[in-house]
Amino acid sequence: MMQTEDNPDGPLTKDAAAKMTADLTKDEDEFYDGFTRTFFSVNGELMVSEQQRQDAIALCKQVDKKAALACMAAFGGTDFREDLPKITVPALVLHGDGDATVPFAGSGQRTHTALPGSELRVIAVAPHGCNVSHPDEWNEALIQFLAK
Numbered sequence: 001m002m003q004t005e006d007n008p009d010g011p012l013t014k015d016a017a018a019k020m021t022a023d024l025t026k027d028e029d030e031f032y033d034g035f036t037r038t039f040f041s042v043n044g045e046l047m048v049s050e051q052q053r054q055d056a057i058a059l060c061k062q063v064d065k066k067a068a069l070a071c072m073a074a075f076g077g078t079d080f081r082e083d084l085p086k087i088t089v090p091a092l093v094l095h096g097d098g099d100a101t102v103p104f105a106g107s108g109q110r111t112h113t114a115l116p117g118s119e120l121r122v123i124a125v126a127p128h129g130c131n132v133s134h135p136d137e138w139n140e141a142l143i144q145f146l147a148k
Contacts, residue, residue, distance in 0.1 A: 001107065002076050011106025017076040024068060032060040035101075040129045042098030047126065047133035056129070084114035091118040092145040094138065096126030119145060 002017065003010035024031040036056045040048045060068070093115065095108030102108075104122065112120040121141040123130045131138045 001102070002079070007079070007081070009106060009110070011103050012076045017072070020072055020076075021069060024065070024072065028061070028065060028068075032057045036060070038128075039101050040127050040133055041100065042096070042125055042127050047098075048129065052132055056132075081114065084111065085116060087115055090145070090148065091115045092141065093118055093120045094123065094130070094141055095120075096123050096128060096130035096134070098125055099128045099130070101128035121145075 001010055001012040003013045020031075020035075023034075036053050037046065039056070040046055040053055046053065063071075093108055093112040095104050097104055099108070108120070108122070112118050123134050123137045123141070126134045126137070
């Protein structure tokens with residue numbers, strides 16, 4: 001994910017990662033409020049109910065801040081590029097085409113390309129949290145994949 005000299009197409013810049021870390025460190029409530037809005041939105045439009053977003057915030061608040069910060073560091077800093085081509089089991093890459101948290105071109109498309117023989121399903125007008133916003137499409141793609 002992290003954009004580096006040897007990964008110029010990484011969708012997460014070091015500055016953006018540092019800002020997320022600083023924002024979470026400064027004010028968890030404000031961070032989770034903003035993060036879940038982006039996580040569940042496409043072009044600024046919330047694709048889930050406000051109750052679903054509040055449920056996600058409640059889940060976020062269950063985690064210790066130290067663990068959340070470590071998760072963010074792992075999310076942004078772990079480089080799977082060498083591991084992906086070694087995967088030999090069937091793989092499904094599901095991605096929302098309106099994902100502003102982890103844009104498709106920088107993640108889903110690259111993952112699909114790096115996974116030999118993977119199947120790609122892009123869910124139209126869907127955010128990062130497309131399993132919640134588009135459960136029917138998500139479940140259909142997963143069930144079809146698992147039935148093979």
